[in-house]
Amino acid sequence: MESIYFLGFNLNAWITILTVLTLFSVLLFTKIRSDLVFLGAIAVLFLSGVLDAKEAFSGFSSTSVVVIAVLFVVVAGLMHTGVLQWIVKHLLGQPNSYSKAVVRLMLPVAALSSFLSNTTVVALFVGIVKMWSKKLNISPSKLLIPLSYAAGMGGVCTLIGTPPNLIISSLYAEHTGNAMNVFATTIPGLFCLCIGVLSIIAMRRLLPERKAPEAAFESTGDYTVEFLVPSDNTHIGQTVSEAGLTDVRGGSLIEIIHYDDIISPVPDDEILMGGDRLVFAGQVDEILELRRSHGLVNADHHVFKMSEVDLNRQLRTAYVNFGSSLINTAIGDTTFEKDNNMTLVAVSRKGERISQSPRSVTLQAGDTLLLECPPKTNIKTSTLSSQLQFFDSTEVANIGKKTYISTSIMIAMVVLSALNILPLLQCAFIAAAAMLFFKCCNVDQAMKAINWDILMVFAGSVVLGLAIGKTGIAERLAHGVLNTCGTNPIIVMIAICLAGNITTEFISNTAAGAMFFPIMYEAAEKLGYEPYPFMIAMMVSVSSCFATPIGSPTHMLVYGPGGYRFSDFIRIGLPMNLIILASNILIVNIIYPLTPLQ
Numbered sequence: 089m090e091s092i093y094f095l096g097f098n099l100n101a102w103i104t105i106l107t108v109l110t111l112f113s114v115l116l117f118t119k120i121r122s123d124l125v126f127l128g129a130i131a132v133l134f135l136s137g138v139l140d141a142k143e144a145f146s147g148f149s150s151t152s153v154v155v156i157a158v159l160f161v162v163v164a165g166l167m168h169t170g171v172l173q174w175i176v177k178h179l180l181g182q183p184n185s186y187s188k189a190v191v192r193l194m195l196p197v198a199a200l201s202s203f204l205s206n207t208t209v210v211a212l213f214v215g216i217v218k219m220w221s222k223k224l225n226i227s228p229s230k231l232l233i234p235l236s237y238a239a240g241m242g243g244v245c246t247l248i249g250t251p252p253n254l255i256i257s258s259l260y261a262e263h264t265g266n267a268m269n270v271f272a273t274t275i276p277g278l279f280c281l282c283i284g285v286l287s288i289i290a291m292r293r294l295l296p297e298r299k300a301p302e303a304a305f306e307s308t309g310d311y312t313v314e315f316l317v318p319s320d321n322t323h324i325g326q327t328v329s330e331a332g333l334t335d336v337r338g339g340s341l342i343e344i345i346h347y348d349d350i351i352s353p354v355p356d357d358e359i360l361m362g363g364d365r366l367v368f369a370g371q372v373d374e375i376l377e378l379r380r381s382h383g384l385v386n387a388d389h390h391v392f393k394m395s396e397v398d399l400n401r402q403l404r405t406a407y408v409n410f411g412s413s414l415i416n417t418a419i420g421d422t423t424f425e426k427d428n429n430m431t432l433v434a435v436s437r438k439g440e441r442i443s444q445s446p447r448s449v450t451l452q453a454g455d456t457l458l459l460e461c462p463p464k465t466n467i468k469t470s471t472l473s474s475q476l477q478f479f480d481s482t483e484v485a486n487i488g489k490k491t492y493i494s495t496s497i498m499i500a501m502v503v504l505s506a507l508n509i510l511p512l513l514q515c516a517f518i519a520a521a522a523m524l525f526f527k528c529c530n531v532d533q534a535m536k537a538i539n540w541d542i543l544m545v546f547a548g549s550v551v552l553g554l555a556i557g558k559t560g561i562a563e564r565l566a567h568g569v570l571n572t573c574g575t576n577p578i579i580v581m582i583a584i585c586l587a588g589n590i591t592t593e594f595i596s597n598t599a600a601g602a603m604f605f606p607i608m609y610e611a612a613e614k615l616g617y618e619p620y621p622f623m624i625a626m627m628v629s630v631s632s633c634f635a636t637p638i639g640s641p642t643h644m645l646v647y648g649p650g651g652y653r654f655s656d657f658i659r660i661g662l663p664m665n666l667i668i669l670a671s672n673i674l675i676v677n678i679i680y681p682l683t684p685l686q
Contacts, residue, residue: 100138101559107132108552108603115595122596123541126548133555143554147547151513152258156251157543158516163204164537165523166498169490180220187289189224190234193217194285197235198242202249202277203502206239210642211477214649229298232646233660234288237634239642241284241668244631245277246270246502248512251546252601252630259553259605260623268620270505270512273627279675280628280668287667294660298651313375315384319362322383329356331382333366335420338374340447342431342460343367352460353431369433369446369460406476407648408455414475420447424475430461454648477645494528546598553602562606569611577615577682581622582673584608585629589665592630593639601630613685621680628672635661 097105111129114120134144147153179196183189193213200209217235221228243250247257247270257268288295317324323331333341334356343352345365351358366384368375378384408414419425419432435442435449436456442449449455457476501519505512523529529537556562573579584607592600608626612619633639637647637657646652 097561097564098559100136101561101564103136103138104133104552104555104559104561108556111552111599112595121541123544123548126545126552126599130548130551133551138555138559139551143558144551146554147550150255150258150547150550151261152251152254153543153546153550155248155254155258155513155516156546157538158513158520159248160205160538161520161529161534162498162501162516162523163208164534165494165520165528166204167208167537168529168533169494170488171491171495171498174491180216183224186226186230186292189226189231190288190292191285193231194234194238194281194288197238198245198281201239201242202245202274203498204249206243206250207641207645210236210239210645214645218649227297229296229650229652229656230292232650233295233652233657236640236642236646237284237288237664238281240631240633240640241277241281244280244628245274247272248502248505248516249277250631251542251598253627255546255550255553255598256601256605256623256627256630259550259602260609260619263609264619267508267511268623269508270502273624275679276624276628276672276675280632280671283671284664284668287664288660291660291663294663296652296656313368315366315368315378317360317362317364317366318383318385321360321362323360324362326360327357328354328360331360333360333378333382335447336368336375336378338377339368340420340431341366342369342433353425353429369431404459404461404478406457406459406478408451408453408457409475409477409644412451412453412475414451415453416450418448418450428461430459432457433460434458454652456648477648490526490528493526494523497522497526497528545596549596549599549602552599553605556603557606557610562610565607566610566614569607570614575615577612577617578673578677580611580615581608581625581676582669584611584622585625585669585672588626588629589632589669592633593636593665597630597633597640601626604630616685618683618685621676621682624680625672625676628676629669632665632668632672634664634668 107129111125114125115122130144130147133139134141180192183192197209197213213235214232217231218228221231240250244253247253247268253273257272261267323333328334328341328344334354335341341354343350343366344354344358344360345351345367346361347363368378414422414424425431432446434457435446435451436458437452437454451457497519501515504510504518505515510518520534524531524534569580569583573583584604588600588604588608591604604626605623608622609619612622633643635658637643637652637654639657639661643657650656
């Protein structure tokens with residue numbers, strides 16, 4: 089069966105092609121978890137006989153995947169000792185122009201992203217940038233896209249800065265026996281970063297100027313109303329459900345104050361008593377009808393404030409993630425509030441509060457939710473992390489002796505690897521062990537820092553790349569590129585980098601890197617050139633995704649807080665893609681001139 093060919097591909101090749109296309113479609117058009125999608129793809133390739141057991145599970149033992157897992161522990165040590173918080177506090181300053189603000193923001197973010205997780209860096213900076221933008225009197229939407237772009241471009245500057253670099257360099261080492269230096273991409277990355285910063289400043293008019301989404305939530309009196317239950321009210325002794333107060337026109341009951349006892353969320357069987365203070369959230373003008381319909385009276389003063397009426401409850405802002413199961417649903421139609429001990433107070437979209445009962449609003453990606461909830465909820469380890477992004481949940485670490493210890497460990501790891509004293513994998517293991525030994529983080533924190541979902545995606549990407557190479561797809565595609573573009577190596581490099589750049593706008597850049605590696609490698613060898621420069625160019629290309637908010641997790645992190653629309657990324661991202669692609673090809677061919685194979 090394997091020897092049967094159709095359009096130049098055998099059966100195993102067609103199974104691989106259909107698996108990859110199906111994977112793309114599922115990732116783009118469904119909400120199925122990406123790790124499960126990649127695991128399913130591995131299963132198909134294994135069960136169909138395209139890959140044997142060793143090949144199918146080779147991704148889990150891949151050096152690059154193991155390095156990424158160990159680096160999660162190193163980053164945990166830096167986070168829990170306050171290194172990132174210290175850097176943020178001392179770097180931004182008070183620039184007096186937009187151009188200076190962009191430089192002061194993008195360069196430190198890029199530097200951090202060269203060694204740490206892009207997502208971690210952006211998540212840390214988002215809240216800071218929003219407060220900073222208020223001080224500078226600049227709309228957050230003018231700075232949050234540059235923040236995300238800087239993280240992506242900074243990650244390219246070292247092999248450990250972004251997973252595609254690790255995977256492509258690991259595959260290159262397996263094919264050639266030559267390991268890349270950890271700073272192999274530094275000069276091309278820095279050149280593209282500088283061009284990117286200048287481009288952002290030059291194209292500032294393409295960045296939208298939007299009101300911050302949570303600006304609609306600045307006055308709680310605008311979306312909550314409080315009533316007192318008079319002592320002669322006919323509903324005293326009834327449950328809130330019997331009294332018809334659980335869900336009212338225009339809003340919902342979010343809290344009852346029995347003297348000093350605060351009930352929130354409010355259960356349906358809570359008994360009403362004279363003197364109770366009832367707090368409703370939603371469309372205030374409609375809720376005020378309760379005075380007439382239920383015999384309630386206005387509270388003498390508004391005690392429900394952002395600053396708390398109860399130390400065990402607080403108002404927190406969250407943004408609906410892309411891929412969240414809450415999209416296209418209304419909170420009132422789900423058990424979300426009950427399951428998570430939270431109450432929805434208000435919803436904002438594109439900086440404007442939606443004027444209807446918040447529990448009946450059909451949610452969209454990027455919507456801003458104001459929730460009353462426990463302040464100590466561990467968002468990172470709960471199931472909420474896949475639904476909502478909270479930006480007030482980062483605990484502030486104490487700056488002290490361990491801050492300097494963890495910093496020294498990180499620097500030592502990079503230096504030992506850069507000087508080829510030890511391979512990167514060994515350096516990462518030593519650094520992770522040192523973080524634990526010096527108690528920069530504990531074992532629980534280290535284990536929680538490892539993102540197993542991401543590792544599954546990385547491992548699956550390696551396996552798909554292997555299948556593309558083994559089945560001859562890479563060779564055929566390389567032939568097709570050469571037939572179309574001729575034998576000019578620069579044109580071939582541009583064509584494959586452009587294809588990788590377009591692909592990474594819609595799927596994981598890790599997957600794009602693993603899939604395009606064999607195609608680029610085959611094309612370079614068939615042209616008779618050393619593949620090294622081609623690999624460097626590919627690393628930069630698959631991490632240069634600027635045109636869609638789904639192209640990078642960091643774009644998703646800023647999408648809600650910036651009040652952006654999908655088109656905002658397209659408008660500035662498309663020219664950025666072309667500018668960085670041209671810069672990438674130019675600098676790579678200057679720093680790493682094409683060399684014929686020996």
